[in-house]
Amino acid sequence: MSIDIGIAKKERVAVSEHLSKLLADTYSLYLKTHSFHWNVTGPHFRSLHTMFEEQYNELWTAADEVAERIRTLDVYAPGSYSQFAKLTSIKEETGVPDWKNMIEQLVEGHEAAAATARQAIRVAADDGDEGTADLITGRLKEHEKTAWMLRSMLK
Template sequence: MSNTFIGLKQEDTQALAQQLNELLANYQIFYMNVRGFHWNIKGERFFELHVKFEELYNDLLLKVDEIAERVLTLGHQPEHAFSDYLALSTIKEAKNISDGREAVQSIVEGMTLLVTRQRTVLAAAADADDEGTAALMSDYISQQEKALWMYRSYLGS
């Protein structure tokens, strides 16, 4: 069994790249959902949520790039066609949502799914001695756990 240029087993990087590509697909769909919430939000909380959604989608866009670059670092190709994202993503498209509570509920559901998937990637990265992927997932999880608490608090749950 051969190692990659970063010293990881080829079979481990293949499995991690697949998991990261699935995560990337979920991030891309989630990103587009949040962009739509930002564009279409209406109501008395418009100003507050419009800004909050923009903060979130800017953060998601950075993470999309980091995940794709991690796949490349592992020696594999990131998915980059939207049709592939739709096929691989567990997060579904959220269309025509303009109600703030409904948008925040969708964000909570999507982010919960991301955290769960990232824990799976984190465990696989640890098993493969892939500190780079593990550190990335650990950072995302800790950031998103706090964000989830805040979004859930907004909903009163």
């Protein structure tokens, strides 16, 4: 049965392309945060270990919501590391930085994801996809708030 939700295929595909970038950013940020959770050391170990766990759990749930929105628009969601690597704006970390650099990288990552979300909101709004714009607005607010909280730890 074909989809008929009031948004033409061309617009659904365009919105999904931006959602796919947001999904890649979300998943990449999830991986980085989870790695930092496993590998953090230093005087703030306990608080950072716990905070990173809260953050990666939130990102995991968010990735599922974004992917399901792509599917709602009748487009297949990317789901491989190679696809995410091509789509993400999050810088990969292959080493183990100190706790302060972990926080700095996560601030940068959340700000990059916020920028990706902001672009996606514009496309969704222009294409009459209020449902996607609403979902992404929530993601934008979460990334901005998390960046602020992390940044505050650096002062």
